[in-house]
Amino acid sequence: MPRENIAQRRIKRLFELADQVYVEHPDWARRYVDIARRISMRNREKIPTHLKRRICKGCKGYLKQGANCRIRVRQKREPHVTITCLDCGHITRIPIRRRKDAPQPD
Numbered sequence: 001m002p003r004e005n006i007a008q009r010r011i012k013r014l015f016e017l018a019d020q021v022y023v024e025h026p027d028w029a030r031r032y033v034d035i036a037r038r039i040s041m042r043n044r045e046k047i048p049t050h051l052k053r054r055i056c057k058g059c060k061g062y063l064k065q066g067a068n069c070r071i072r073v074r075q076k077r078e079p080h081v082t083i084t085c086l087d088c089g090h091i092t093r094i095p096i097r098r099r100k101d102a103p104q105p106d
């Protein structure tokens with residue numbers, strides 16, 4: 001079993017745990033995310049994009065939808081999603097684009 005797969009699995013598991021404990025123990029959730037980030041750095045293993053979006057880039061806390069973050073779709077200029085951390089106020093913007101690798105009709 002390759003080493004990086006174990007790191008990946010541990011990262012995923014930590015995010016699952018963070019999600020489960022967030023409501024009762026937001027400080028634990030933050031700690032789990034912290035551990036996941038350490039594993040990622042130590043193993044040079046990227047945190048999957050969908051999980052990375054659950055980390056606030058401002059305070060590095062766990063973002064739980066409907067609890068401590070606000071997700072909105074904006075059409076200004078380019079369509080994008082904004083994720084606002086309600087703990088520190090940091091706003092992450094994710095542009096919405098058409099998939100580049102989608103097969104082109106001819």
Ligand SMILES: [Zn+2]
Binds near residue numbers: 059061085086089
């Ligand atoms: Zn934050």
